[in-house]
């Protein structure tokens with residue numbers, strides 16, 4: 001993430017999303033399935049007001065399947081439709097149009113009742129924090145590569161609609177929202193999953209958080225990956241063990257803690273420790 005969210009930026013982003021809301025029937029709120037709460041905008045309900053919405057738990061391929069199911073039930077309990085998807089591979093993406101159609105049925109039936117013969121396509125907007133996969137999903141829905149993906153900011157151009165089959169049109173520029181930065185744990189989770197740049201938070205702090213989390217929630221995976229018989233109680237000892245086993249050393253043979261931090265975070269983000277979820281509902 002290249003942008004720092006100051007209050008002025010946040011207000012501007014909110015206004016921009018609200019402008020776009022006027023044009024559309026439904027919002028697809030993209031969140032990271034590994035951290036569905038921390039990757040949400042804390043003011044999303046206020047921003048969307050009563051706009052029909054579907055929460056899309058993206059990157060579900062990287063998340064703990066069982067916990068993703070719990071999240072879907074959690075949203076369902078709040079009468080919010082939620083779907084698990086993998087925009088990169090396309091898994092689950094087909095459900096989106098069908099679910100939107102179902103949700104907007106009353107609105108379009110009303111239009112039909114008013115005598116509108118050829119109802120227009122549903123109009124949708126994707127919103128989400130940076131790096132959550134907005135561009136990837138737009139490309140996936142469009143079926144060809146239109147939106148830019150990756151770290152570079154997209155080229156600004158006039159607002160355009162992308163056709164998604166015959167029944168839906170998507171605004172080509174997604175609504176960019178900000179995560180909740182003030183909360184330290186939220187920041188650590190966003191950093192662990194790679195949603196925010198490694199330069200924003202101290203790398204070792206993030207790795208300490210991630211290793212403590214793995215120790216508590218996925219101890220067997222941690223042991224297996226780093227060939228540990230026991231997980232040391234002391235976090236420094238854990239860094240030492242991993243560093244020695246994986247050759248993260250400085251000249252002179254001392255463990256290089258920055259290298260260990262980098263290694264661990266890289267391996268978490270590339271699924272070397274398997275599919276991980278960093279949040280459960282009702283925690």
Ligand SMILES: Nc1nc2c(ncn2[C@@H]2O[C@H](COP(=O)(O)OP(=O)(O)O)[C@@H](O)[C@H]2O)c(=O)[nH]1
Pocket residue numbers: 058059060061062085086087088089128129130131132133134135136137148149150151
């Ligand atoms: N594994 C996985 N990676 C994804 C998925 N969706 C997006 N990505 C990756 O996440 C990164 C950010 O995606 P991008 O679409 O640029 O995010 P944006 O900033 O919200 O537009 C890219 O490296 C994508 O390849 C997904 O469902 N699964």
Ligand SMILES: [Mg+2]
Pocket residue numbers: 134135136148149150154
């Ligand atoms: Mg993008």
